[in-house]
Amino acid sequence: MSFEELKTAYTAAGQSQVFTFYDSLDESAQKSLLSQLGSIDPARVSRIAATVLSTSPEDSSKSTEIAPLPETSTASTLTASKGELKVWEENGMALIAENTVAVVLLAGGQGTRLGSSDPKGCFDIGLPSHKSLFQLQAERIISLQNLVEKVTGKLEIVIPWYIMTSGPTRGPTEAFFKKNDYFGLAIENIKFFEQGVLPCIDNSGKILLEQKDKVAVAPDGNGGIYRALVQEGVLKDMEERGIKHVHAYCVDNCLVRIADPVFLGFATSRDSLVATKSVPKRSPTESVGLIVSKGGHPAVIEYSEISPEMAHQTLDSGELAFRTANIVNHYYSVEYLRTIPTWTDNYLPYHVARKKIPCVDLSSGAPISPTKPNGIKLEQFIFDCFPQMELTQFSNIEVLREDEFSPLKNKVGTVGEDDADTSRADLLKQGKRWVEAAGAIVDEILLGVEVPPIVSYVRRRGTRVCKW
Numbered sequence: 001m002s003f004e005e006l007k008t009a010y011t012a013a014g015q016s017q018v019f020t021f022y023d024s025l026d027e028s029a030q031k032s033l034l035s036q037l038g039s040i041d042p043a044r045v046s047r048i049a050a051t052v053l054s055t056s057p058e059d060s061s062k063s064t065e066i067a068p069l070p071e072t073s074t075a076s077t078l079t080a081s082k083g084e085l086k087v088w089e090e091n092g093m094a095l096i097a098e099n100t101v102a103v104v105l106l107a108g109g110q111g112t113r114l115g116s117s118d119p120k121g122c123f124d125i126g127l128p129s130h131k132s133l134f135q136l137q138a139e140r141i142i143s144l145q146n147l148v149e150k151v152t153g154k155l156e157i158v159i160p161w162y163i164m165t166s167g168p169t170r171g172p173t174e175a176f177f178k179k180n181d182y183f184g185l186a187i188e189n190i191k192f193f194e195q196g197v198l199p200c201i202d203n204s205g206k207i208l209l210e211q212k213d214k215v216a217v218a219p220d221g222n223g224g225i226y227r228a229l230v231q232e233g234v235l236k237d238m239e240e241r242g243i244k245h246v247h248a249y250c251v252d253n254c255l256v257r258i259a260d261p262v263f264l265g266f267a268t269s270r271d272s273l274v275a276t277k278s279v280p281k282r283s284p285t286e287s288v289g290l291i292v293s294k295g296g297h298p299a300v301i302e303y304s305e306i307s308p309e310m311a312h313q314t315l316d317s318g319e320l321a322f323r324t325a326n327i328v329n330h331y332y333s334v335e336y337l338r339t340i341p342t343w344t345d346n347y348l349p350y351h352v353a354r355k356k357i358p359c360v361d362l363s364s365g366a367p368i369s370p371t372k373p374n375g376i377k378l379e380q381f382i383f384d385c386f387p388q389m390e391l392t393q394f395s396n397i398e399v400l401r402e403d404e405f406s407p408l409k410n411k412v413g414t415v416g417e418d419d420a421d422t423s424r425a426d427l428l429k430q431g432k433r434w435v436e437a438a439g440a441i442v443d444e445i446l447l448g449v450e451v452p453p454i455v456s457y458v459r460r461r462g463t464r465v466c467k468w
């Protein structure tokens with residue numbers, strides 16, 4: 001698009017401030033600004049801004065009945081019978097053996113709270129081996145492929161790994177994999193793809209300039225996965241490979257059980273389009289998102305959307321009625337992912353994340369490094385598509401937190417939880433439980449044992465966990 005065309009489009013959308021410094025730029029800076037402006041649809045940004053700025057956070061929750069998911073949509077590995085677990089696991093392994101299962105890693109976040117300059121997946125949580133989160137996950141994939149080959153007798157089993165990055169994380173992520181020889185995985189079975197970005201806006205919806213010749217942009221949230229799966233050709237690649245089932249998970253969970261056969265077997269036994277894993281809430285007041293039924297549809301809500309009475313409500317079993325803490329660990333049928341183009345643009349809402357966004361003062365041209373939030377990043381959330389489903393198309397399985405969830409969010413010494421120290425401790429404690437269950441005697445002074453994932457994809461045998 002020419003300068004005139006862009007100027008007209010941005011002016012019509014009320015965003016002509018992006019040209020404030022245009023005349024003072026040299027030719028190459030003008031070119032680079034125009035090229036970036038050409039990749040943005042200013043009318044769409046203004047439309048999204050107008051919507052988010054006119055919606056109060058309460059709007060979405062008001063007068064909609066919230067209830068725990070019905071029993072018909074749920075199960076728990078903590079209470080399931082040995083027989084059920086066995087059937088789910090065997091069925092899940094059969095799906096993997098048919099090469100119909102893929103995994104999608106959400107690794108586009110900027111990890112602001114962790115404060116590392118590298119992508120989170122490169123982070124060393126301080127294990128004796130100093131393996132990165134990416135390496136732990138790669139080893140689990142190799143290990144599961146080997147296990148399924150061994151159990152089913154099928155050969156050449158492949159679980160393709162699709163890694164969603166973003167503008168800031170793509171380059172360093174790919175370089176890290178290359179430097180580490182893709183951790184032993186075949187390069188043709190790893191596909192990096194990139195989620196979209198959206199301009200950052202000020203509190204009145206105007207696009208912010210990061211520099212005189214550059215618009216401030218940020219990844220469009222983990223809900224950007226849907227648009228990216230289609231636009232980046234991931235769904236097409238899955239279809240070409242005959243993939244029918246997808247496990248998606250977050251990069252920062254060191255305990256993540258990738259492509260868990262039990263989860264796959266459970267979700268498919270319910271004919272679910274989408275399924276989630278949850279862990280029991282630690283306490284009634286823990287501030288975690290909850291997977292519930294809202295207005296008769298599956299949904300994830302903020303902990304603050306239920307009253308204190310509801311938060312404390314218990315079942316006959318003594319368990320909390322609302323205990324399904326969301327850990328962003330999802331099953332998708334490819335059948336469901338095929339429908340993305342029909343809803344990703346007009347159904348998924350954008351959310352406001354108020355952040356400190358470095359930008360340029362439009363009147364003086366001076367750089368601003370804000371000390372408090374001065375603008376808005378626009379984000380979609382991965383779970384916002386759930387409510388368009390019927391409860392019968394969705395299911396949730398509860399799993400043991402200490403075996404499956406320990407997220408790396410914060411820098412050590414800041415919040416005191418969900419940091420490298422807790423991640424490492426949880427992984428090592430799990431290793432200790434495993435080797436003890438396998439008959440080893442571990443010295444009491446040892447707080448944990450590192451069991452390499454490459455030799456230890458965990459299996460469930462009834463309520464007992466064992467390794468191969």
Ligand code: UTP
Pocket residue numbers: 106107108109110111112113114120164166195219220221222224249250251252409
């Ligand atoms: P978080 O919401 O915890 O964000 O991401 P983050 O980037 O890791 O950390 P903060 O909030 O900046 O401190 C949960 C998961 O969603 C992914 C992250 O990579 C992580 O796996 N994510 C988040 C994306 O893939 N894209 C995004 O735009 C945001």
